[in-house]
Amino acid sequence: MEEVAPEDYQIVDGKVIISGSFEKYIVYASKPVMQGTRIRAISQIAGKTENYLIKGMREIPENGLNEKENMWDKVTILAENQDAMMISYQGQSPFIEKQLKDELNLSENVRIWHLEDIRSLGKSFPQISILLAISIIMIFLWIGSWSSIKNCKNNKFRISIYGGSVLFLLVIFQKITEKLALPSAFLPRQNIFELSYYQKELTEVFQALRQLQSTEALSVIQEFSQNSIISIIMIGIGAVAGVMLLVGRKWYRKRGGGMYEEKK
The missing domain is CATH 1.20.58 (Methane Monooxygenase Hydroxylase; Chain G, domain 1)
Structure with missing residues (x-):
């Protein structure tokens, strides 16, 4: 984790690029980044298996972000009813909703919350x-x-x-x-x-x-x-x-x- 001052990064084509290395940029953010805001860059790591609450998902997608591997094979469904579902899954830490949506190939209108x-x-x-x-x-x-x-x-x-x-x-x-x-x-x-x-x-x-x-x-x-x-x-x-x-x-x-x- 590192504190990044406003003068140490720039926003190019919607990507937040940290100065000194154009290969180092923010992939997911907890909220939209505006120029001039102090940010905290965190490298995600594989977290432990935890529970998540999903709302608005009508059916399980065929595959996740990795087309060669169905990420839903690694998901344990703990409970489901109507359009709500509780799952157990080893996601990335810290939790970012957009990142987990992409990983599980879920649409934008679906909501995910980390139970913790x-x-x-x-x-x-x-x-x-x-x-x-x-x-x-x-x-x-x-x-x-x-x-x-x-x-x-x-x-x-x-x-x-x-x-x-x-x-x-x-x-x-x-x-x-x-x-x-x-x-x-x-x-x-x-x-x-x-x-x-x-x-x-x-x-x-x-x-x-x-x-x-x-x-x-x-x-x-x-x-x-x-x-x-x-x-x-x-x-x-x-x-x-x-x-x-x-x-x-x-x-x-x-x-x-x-x-x-x-x-x-």
């Missing part, structure tokens, strides 16, 4: 929800600190508590972000925050999995559902914690104001 990528995406949901929860709490802390800043002279201790809390949460936020790794096959081509893309992809995936009703398919659905529930709970905890901070602050101010009035 689906599991990885589900496992990342709790991490994303923790980031959202932290963001919610930091927003409430910012709201709470804003009014204290107006009377900075008398609220130095409170402002330091708010500031220290935000700094601590930012450190946690950074640590989680560093460990968060979303499968590239599920990322939008342009905007990572394009929620409609994720919705469309997951709808297609779970439509195919529900059609199969195999043990493996049901296992993936169950894992994904559990991670989704955990994510909702984590976001809820963040929202409740944020509200409690504001309510607690208002209660503290009222209590403090009452004590002050009694002393006067």
Whole structure:
């Protein structure tokens, strides 16, 4: 694997050619490469036998990319129903949908997902929800600190508590972000925050999995559902914690104001 800066490659006839060797070019990419984008070149290797989900294939092709060898002879069909199929196959690593389609001689309208990528995406949901929860709490802390800043002279201790809390949460936020790794096959081509893309992809995936009703398919659905529930709970905890901070602050101010009035 190597990092390639924008000035170290060029696009010629749709091919990404790395400078210094016109024999070295990118065959498959996880998304379209535009000039000026930093890319990461990876040499594919034969991966271990893993499971893949296929949707939209009406019949098995006669041969794959290699006309002398039917690649489907190396495929084990684990489950199939209507236009969905789950297979076991020793593909290339890392997984690139276009590359596997060519290898198995599948048309462009057929979709393929690496089952491990689906599991990885589900496992990342709790991490994303923790980031959202932290963001919610930091927003409430910012709201709470804003009014204290107006009377900075008398609220130095409170402002330091708010500031220290935000700094601590930012450190946690950074640590989680560093460990968060979303499968590239599920990322939008342009905007990572394009929620409609994720919705469309997951709808297609779970439509195919529900059609199969195999043990493996049901296992993936169950894992994904559990991670989704955990994510909702984590976001809820963040929202409740944020509200409690504001309510607690208002209660503290009222209590403090009452004590002050009694002393006067």
